[in-house]
Every structure is written in structure tokens, then in C-alpha cells.
Amino acid sequence: MKPTTVIGFLGSTLDAGKFGPERWSKWRPSVSICMQEDLRVDRFVLIHGKQHRRLADFVVKDIESVSPETEIVPHAMEFKDAWDFEEVYGKLLDFAREFPFDPDNQDYLIHITTGTHVAQICLFLLTEARYLPGKLLQTQPRRGKPQPIGTWNSIDLDLSRYDSIASRFAEASEESASFLKSGIETRNPAFNRMIEEIEQVAVRSRAPILLMGPTGAGKSQLARKIYELKKLRHQVTGPFVEVNCATLKGDGAMSALFGHKKGAFTGAVQERPGLLKAAHTGMLFLDEIGELGLDEQAMILRAIEDGRFLPVGSDKEAQSEFQLIAGTNRDLTSEVAAGDFREDLFARLNLWTFTMPGLAERRGDIAPNLDYELERFAEREGARVTFNKEARERYLAFAESPSALWQGNFRDLAASVTRMATLCAGGRIGRDAVKLETRRLSNLWSGETFSSTELAQLLGEEAFAKIDPFDRAQLEYVIEVCSRSDSLSDAGRTLFAISRANRKSVNDADRLRKYLAKFGLDWASHFA
Structure with a gap:
């Protein structure tokens, strides 16, 4: 006892x-x-x-x-x-x-x-x-x-006997919903309603949860937040184990998930407990569960129903009690119809199914997520970066417009903020940095690269075709620095910051001017 x-x-x-x-x-x-x-x-x-x-x-x-x-x-x-x-x-x-x-x-x-x-x-x-x-x-x-x-x-x-004071939970519930959203003051009504429902399910149920939606919509982050909320409520004590099922292929998938006995196959030099065992008393997040084979799906079904599974090469069942969250960007209904996903497993997962919208469907939430990404950058890099007012307005005008496709969803937004914050001078993102970034995003979503568009336009198609790929890569970076710099000298100081420290006299502007002249470019005509 x-x-x-x-x-x-x-x-x-x-x-x-x-x-x-x-x-x-x-x-x-x-x-x-x-x-x-x-x-x-x-x-x-x-x-x-x-x-x-x-x-x-x-x-x-x-x-x-x-x-x-x-x-x-x-x-x-x-x-x-x-x-x-x-x-x-x-x-x-x-x-x-x-x-x-x-x-x-x-x-x-x-x-x-x-x-x-x-x-x-x-x-x-x-x-x-x-x-x-x-x-x-x-x-x-x-x-x-x-x-x-x-x-x-x-x-x-029996809380029903205390209905007169049940409203006291409203504040705690709201606090939990905000926790699931990482404190982001999201404005999309449909998304907020979904998070409120997820909060109720998370604290009242141990049944599997299925998160559907496109890659980059935030399924992994939400799954971890659900785990952290349940841990705060003392509903789970074990770890959060995240598995990207797309990386589990062939015989190794069974071993990784369910473990194996020593000598079970060539290379099994020692016993392996497996990821399901590692998630005991905690939470298992199977991201891209639609990538699993039918055999693995069958064993997952038994594991979540009975808490039992058979490690590879073992004649003795192992046990693990965990809560499952599954994520997928596939239409599992179609996968079941095609015979690529087990109908019984889908029925077990489909009790609590939530579809995460992409960023393009939540354009009103871009502004608060922009602030959140800046905070994440500050925590990660130890440097706080902000927009000036005009730059922020320009970026949001682009980000919230129909022309911004956000194909990578929140991953695109996070990468975009990281680029601007890393390259800005003095901790302030200005208009030029926004102009460069929005052009980069447009090129990314159209499938074009900087070298195939901007560089060709600057040099002309004939001159562009005569430049070696090695020189193109260097020239692309030089042009990016020039585009976000206030002057030729400023661009030169950025580009030659290391080598200039070893010289007694420096003239970075002249050095950069000569480099650009090799390709028929000059500061006044192309960057001023």
C-alpha cells in the first residue's frame, strides 16, 4: 500500500x-x-x-x-x-x-x-x-x-449538486484555454470555440484525441500544451513522447514503437523498451499517424484499448498506460475507404476529432501571432526585436491580404519573423527589411528563387546566364545586404566586418563598389 x-x-x-x-x-x-x-x-x-x-x-x-x-x-x-x-x-x-x-x-x-x-x-x-x-x-x-x-x-x-456555484470554474476554464493557445489572444471565433471544447475534453477525458489539419497548423504544439495542462492538473505523471510516424519505415517501425527483445533480429544486440513503454503514465503523440502501416495500426489499436502490446521477438506482452493524441494531415475517411487505414482504429480515434485551420483561414490571428513569434525570438536569442510602426503596418497589410498564401502555415510565419529579427540592425525591423521579406515570401510561394527572378532582372538575362552558380550565391547575399542597408558604407561594414578588423586602413565602401562594378551594378542606380 x-x-x-x-x-x-x-x-x-x-x-x-x-x-x-x-x-x-x-x-x-x-x-x-x-x-x-x-x-x-x-x-x-x-x-x-x-x-x-x-x-x-x-x-x-x-x-x-x-x-x-x-x-x-x-x-x-x-x-x-x-x-x-x-x-x-x-x-x-x-x-x-x-x-x-x-x-x-x-x-x-x-x-x-x-x-x-x-x-x-x-x-x-x-x-x-x-x-x-x-x-x-x-x-x-x-x-x-x-x-x-x-x-x-x-x-x-457529484458536481451537479453544486450547480449554483459551478460558474466559479469559468475563470479557471478560460485560463486553461488561454494556456492551450500559449497565451496568444486569438481573435478567430471558430478557432476559439474549438480550443474551449478541447480544454473541456482534455481535463475531463482520457480518451484518444485526433488532431487533423495541414502541416504547420500547430498540431504538435497544441498536443504538448494539452499534456502540460493535464500535468498541471495532476492527471498525468509520465512524460510527453512525440513520434513522427513518417520517419518510421519498414521493420524498424515495430521496434521503435513497441520495442524488441535482445536477439530478435540482426542488430538487436540489446533489449529496447520502445516508445509506447516510454510513454507509460504520460502522453503519446503520434504525429502523421496515417503514415503507419496496417500491422502497426493493429497493434496501436490494442495498446490503446487494453494497454498491452507484444514487443518484437518476445512471447510475453508488455504493458503501458498512456493517453494518445494522434495527428494527421491526411483525410482518414478517404484512407479508410481506400483500405490504407484501419476502420476500427479510425472509429476508436474519431471520438474527439478537431480540425486545425491553416493560417490563411485565420488571417485575423496573424497580428497576435506575430507578437508571439517576436517573444519566442527574444527568449531563444536573448535579444528583443520590435517593428517600427510603418514597417509593422506594411507587413500586416501583406500578411493579411489574399496574396499571402501561407502554404507552410505557422512555420512560414515563424521563419519569416526569425529572418527579419536576425537581419535587422539595432533591434528594429524597418520598412526595407519588410520589403525584402515580403518579396522573399512571394517568391517562395510562387516556386521562384531570388536568383531566378531578382538577380536576372538586375543583371539582364544574358549577363545572368554567364555567371557561375558559385558567384551567383555570393552575389545574391551581397544584394540582400545592400537592399536592407542605408548606405554603401553601411553595407560594406556588414559584409566585411571580419576582414576589416585585421587591416590598418579600411575603405569598405570602395571595396563593395568595385565588387558590384564587376557585375555592372552600382549603388546609386540599384540600391539608393
């Missing part, structure tokens, strides 16, 4: 009484918990106010006398108004978030007999929401002759 920890309030009335021997004929809830013959309490976290310190010390000594094996942990918690729901709920929520819960190795009982009615309700709600990962504990005195032990029992959680 796992050790048991009880968490509850000191009863300022029920636990109080005369301090003489007659107290042992009175039922006192906090003491009676530790006197039960069929309930072993290894640790008791006793919450009390500072004004009840003397009573708490007295109750602790009595518990120690009847249950020496119990570790008592007094925990002072002050309320300005113990009947104020917002204050009590907030402080108990902070307590729950900071407490080092370990549900894999500990059982928790949340005592709701003591404390104000508001405190009892808050403990109930936090337990139902899994912020307190335990069962509710109720104690009461025996009828008839007075005696100190009383009775105890665990009670079922």
Missing part, C-alpha cells in the same frame, strides 16, 4: 474543547481520523490560522499520542475573511499549485468535515478539478453514547 497523506483544516469549534481528560470522551474530527483502525495516516497536513496556533499545538500533541507513526505538518494560512469565496478559493489554489504532490507514490485524502462551509466547498471544487489529486474524506461522530473515534468514509464527487 502507498503511504496516505490527509489534508484538512483544523476545526476551531469541533476540534476545540476543555483541555482536561474529559476531552477523550468527545468526538474531535482531526484527532478521530488518526484513531481509525482501518485507516493508516502517514502524514497529516493540518491547515490553521495564526490565531488558532495554541489549539493546533494541542491537537498535534493529541494526534501524536494516539498515532505515533503519523507525521503532522501544521500549515498556517491566513484569511482576512474566511467566508469570502474568492479569497479562500484563491489561497487554496495557490496552496495546491505549490504543494509537492506525488500521486504515483502517495494517496491523498482531502478532509472536508472541518473549516467554514466556504472552505469545504473550495476543497471540494479543487479536488473535483484535480488541483488536489485525491479523494474526499468525510468524518462524523457515532450515534448514541459519546465516544471519540467516530466513523469515516470517502465520498463520490
